[in-house]
Amino acid sequence: MQLFLATSSGLLTAVSENSGWRIQNRALPGRHVSSVIARExxxxxxxxxxxxxxxxxxxxWAEASRGLAVRRVRWLAFHPGVS
Known part of the structure; x- marks a missing residue:
């Protein structure tokens, strides 16, 4: 199982192990990540x-903010039926 952690200094990916969680990857260093979602x-x-x-x-990672008038993002959600 993977767990994505939004932090004030980037995004962490942790993997489940017998004794708990192990940090596997650090992404978007230096960015304040406020939310993360994953699907398909x-x-x-x-x-x-x-x-x-x-x-x-x-x-x-690639920037995906084209068309946003305000760039600060606090929450994300997937809409059912929209890919």
Whole structure:
């Protein structure tokens, strides 16, 4: 199982092990990540600088904020039936 953790200094990915959780990856360093959601292989991270998207488990990230008038993102949610 993977767990994505939004922090004030980036996004952490933790994996479940017998003795608890182990940090596997650190992404978006230096960015205040306020929210993160994942569905069907896509991860979205909301930051004070906009939305970032990963389609490879968090190994690479691209900005996905085009068209947003306000870039500061506090919460994200997937809408049922919309991909």
């Amino acid at each position: 292989g896509v991860i979205l991270a909301g930051t004070s600088d906009g939305i970032f998207r990963s389609a490879d488990g968090g190994q690479s």
